[in-house]
Amino acid sequence: MRRARALALASALLGLPAWAADRPAALQVPDTLAQRLQPCMACHGAQGRAGREGYLPRIAGKPAGYLYQQLLHLRDGRRQNATMARLLAQQTDAYLREMAGYFAVLDLPHAPVPVVTAPPAVLARGQALALQGDAGQRLPACSACHGNRLSGVQPAVPGLLGLPRDYLIAQLGAWQTQQRHAQAPDCMAQIAQRLSPADLGAVATWLAAQPVPTQPQADATAPGPAPMPCGSVDQPPP
Numbered sequence: 001m002r003r004a005r006a007l008a009l010a011s012a013l014l015g016l017p018a019w020a021a022d023r024p025a026a027l028q029v030p031d032t033l034a035q036r037l038q039p040c041m042a043c044h045g046a047q048g049r050a051g052r053e054g055y056l057p058r059i060a061g062k063p064a065g066y067l068y069q070q071l072l073h074l075r076d077g078r079r080q081n082a083t084m085a086r087l088l089a090q091q092t093d094a095y096l097r098e099m100a101g102y103f104a105v106l107d108l109p110h111a112p113v114p115v116v117t118a119p120p121a122v123l124a125r126g127q128a129l130a131l132q133g134d135a136g137q138r139l140p141a142c143s144a145c146h147g148n149r150l151s152g153v154q155p156a157v158p159g160l161l162g163l164p165r166d167y168l169i170a171q172l173g174a175w176q177t178q179q180r181h182a183q184a185p186d187c188m189a190q191i192a193q194r195l196s197p198a199d200l201g202a203v204a205t206w207l208a209a210q211p212v213p214t215q216p217q218a219d220a221t222a223p224g225p226a227p228m229p230c231g232s233v234d235q236p237p238p
């Protein structure tokens with residue numbers, strides 16, 4: 001049953017009739033974008049839907065503008081990951097835009113929420129930061145930009161749910177240590193720098209423990225005026 005569905009999906013992605021997937025030996029696999037992006041799935045999960053264990057970010061269903069900017073940053077060294085940089089080194093902007101578009105429209109189920117064990121006070125602090133912010137630390141609520149449901153906002157703000165805790169911690173840490181940059185003004189760098197180590201851990205832990213809403217797609221519009229300017233939001237759409 002599972003296998004039949006997987007084959008049907010594979011053939012749909014490859015643009016083949018369903019029966020053809022059962023006869024791979026006789027098959028001339030066409031050069032489709034889906035096929036050329038197979039190497040990405042090795043790390044990012046089948047069709048880019050990596051789960052919440054481990055480190056790898058899911059890319060399926062993220063806003064296209066966000067994905068495109070990340071591919072440019074990873075290729076050009078504003079965001080550092082040696083594997084991604086090597087994979088993208090020879091690729092044109094136009095092809096990166098195509099890749100971003102391919103993964104952005106995939107609408108696939110999310111993995112179940114992992115069991116996260118943390119003291120209630122840590123989770124409460126994480127929730128308060130995510131949904132209310134902390135004026136004393138000049139921290140706006142994460143939801144002010146990432147959407148009331150934290151599912152992201154089109155076209156350039158990613159959702160914060162469904163990601164592994166280690167990945168969230170690493171990204172906020174990378175902004176603190178200037179290993180990750182977004183378009184200036186880089187609001188996330190400022191926000192990360194205002195997070196104490198305890199607050200960084202608390203917000204990442206709380207986010208990683210939340211279920212993904214049943215409608216996980218990014219919202220069409222921001223919940224209100226941006227609390228700080230973010231250069232990546234003002235980029236022309238891909």
Ligand code: HEC
Pocket residue numbers: 037039040041042043044056057058059062067070071079080081083084087099158170
């Ligand atoms: C060998 C494993 C590997 C392969 C293969 C790989 N990636 Fe990645 N990718 C990663 C890792 C690890 C990160 C996180 C980097 C970091 O820590 O910032 C990442 C990050 C990304 C991001 C940023 C995600 C986000 O939420 O900000 C995008 C987009 C992406 N990869 C797209 C691709 C595409 C498209 C391909 C195929 C051309 C690909 N990756 C192949 C390992 C891989």
Ligand code: HEC
Pocket residue numbers: 057066069070129130139140141142143144145146156157158159160168171172181182183187188191203204226227228229230232233
């Ligand atoms: C002023 C608006 C704003 C606020 C407030 C904000 N963010 Fe962001 N965030 C962004 C934007 C814009 C991006 C995309 C940056 C880029 O293009 O790399 C982003 C990206 C991220 C990412 C990267 C996701 C990925 O898939 O790699 C993480 C993690 C993140 N934000 C966490 C947070 C947390 C935690 C908070 C609250 C403490 C927060 N953000 C508050 C605007 C904001």
